[in-house]
Amino acid sequence: MNALSHEFDLSNATMLPPLDRRAPTARDHANLAAQWEAVHEAAAAIGVLAQLGRPEESEAVTGLPRRAAAKGGYQYDMVLRGVDDLAAVMQPGLRALLALSAGGRDTTSAALTLWREFHASRDAIIALAPDC
Template sequence: MSAMPHEFDLAHATMLPPADKGPRAAPNIGILAAQWEAVHEAAAAVGNLAQLGRESVTPEIEQLPHRAAEQGGWHYEMVAHGIEDLAAVMQPGLRALLSLTAQGQDTTAAALTLWREFHTARTAILDLIDAG
C-alpha cells in the first residue's frame, strides 16, 4: 500500500516548547468564569429560540472554571481554549438567529441545531476536566 502524497511543507514551522517548560501564568478564574457565564447566557437565548426554554445548570457545570483552575496546567489551558472556541461558534450563530427572528422568520430548527452543537461542545469541555 503506497502512502498518499501530501503538500505539507514544515521547513518554516515553529516548534513549540514542551508543555512542562517555562513559567505559566496563574489562571484567571474571573475572566474564565465570566466567559463561561456569557456562553451560557447565549445558550439560554438559543434555547428560547428553539422553544426549549432555559436550562437549569448543575453545580458541576457551573463550577467548571474553578475546577479547571484547581487542576491547572494543560487542563486549564484546554478548558480556556474550549470556552473561547464555543463562544466563537455561539456569537455569530445567535446573531444570525436574532437577525432572522427580526425578519419574522421561524428559527426553531436552526436554533435547535445550534443548541445541540452547544451541548456537544460543552460536554467535550467538561470531559477535559474529568480526564485528569
C-alpha cells in the same frame, strides 16, 4: 544528485518558546468564569429561540471554571481554548438567529440545531476537567 525541496523542510524553522506552566491566577479564573457565563447566556437566548427555555445547570456545569483552575496546567489551557472556541461558534450563530427572528422567520429548527451543538461542545469541555 540534487536534494528535493518539500513542504516538510524545517531547516529554517524557529523554535517556539516553552509553554507557560504557571498556575492560573485569580484574574485568569475570573476571566474564564465570566466567559463561561457569557456562553451560557447566549445558550439561554438560543434556547428561547428554539422554544426550549432555560434549564437548571448542574454543579458539573457551573463548577467548571473552578475545577479547571484547580487542575491548572494543560487541562486549564484546554478548557480555556475550548471555551474560546465555543464562544467563537456561538456568536455568529446567535447573530444569524436573531436576524432571522427580527425578519419574522421561524428560528426553531436552526436554533435547535445550534442548541444541540452547544451541548455537545459543552459536554466535551466539561470532560476536560472532570470532578475526580
